[in-house]
Amino acid sequence: MSRPLEPLSVGRVIGEVVDIFNPSVRMNVTYSTKQVANGHELMPSIVMNKPRVDIGGEDMRSAYTLIMTDPDAPSPSDPHLREHLHWMVTDIPGNEIVEYENPKPVIGIHRYVFILFKQRGRQTVRSPSSRDNFNTRRFSQENNLGLPVAAVYFNAQRETAARRR
């Protein structure tokens, strides 16, 4: 397993959300001052607003699709609504087809995953019908997106959750 993919597979992002891929595009997600790093934890108050996503662009012609999902909805011990879609942006920089919904982890510690796909052409991605029971693999098959090119995830729990013991 190559080194950039190890945190993703240890955190089971590869496996539950996407399949093994080759990260070819650099992607930085930053919530005001905090950069998202694989497996690190962020507070819900910080992630209330949209993050800034920097995509290392080699060419400006290709369009990308960014998906943000929560594979542990509604609770990691019982994720029957896996996954919950929080945000989808296509034709980057461009359409936000599913509006940013700020993470509300009610029960337990949730992972929030950002996945970047490369689109074959512009305006080929349709918005899904509902946010719940979203399946990233199926969505990428339906819209011909193939394997992702970048992924990152962070953890979040309720603000008032017990932290120190």
Added chain:
Amino acid sequence: MANVAVMATTNNNHPTTTSRWNMSSLRSSLPPIPPTSASSLRFTRPSPTTLRISRVKSQSLLPSFTGLRPLPIFAPPSEFSGFDHGFTVIDNGGRVYAMRHGRKVPKLNRPPDQRKALIRGLTTQLLKYGRIKTTRARASAIRKYVDKMITLAKDGSLHKRRQALGFIYEKQIVHALFAEVQERYGERNGGYTRIIRTLPRRGDNAPMAYIELV
């Protein structure tokens, strides 16, 4: 040491360590830093590219080692965003010895009654929330008991249910566990938990870990 460190540097051959806090490897691999690039490192910390470039340049003039004085500048332990995103700390938690001969029971710095209560509480919480964040020692101590509870639930008889009720603090969790464990862990033989090590706690630098049900 090679398998412990996980550094998600995507497009960069990072010249320094694989394991962060091994001093000998740090000393041997760090290049001598001319003062100018040291100060530029300090100020340009947020941007990863300049950090990388300055290190690679001074790597080429390796031979003389100017001592440990420049080292603290590299040290900032909390700034993982200085490297490429996805940097995860995988170290051995400050464990000084390599062996575990004869250590059968994790004592968790507590007398036996408190220890049992702590373990019961943690397994209850893990079964309730699915993923919890505790110290690494506690996470690896409760693995056995979580697996035991799931094995009891897999058996499913009344006796096993009562045994589980005697261990887990909340009875609706036991009933929920007995109800759903068959479809969830029916085919899996053991290993129902996963531990993911993470950043140390700020207050006391205790090595932390997420433990989750697989």
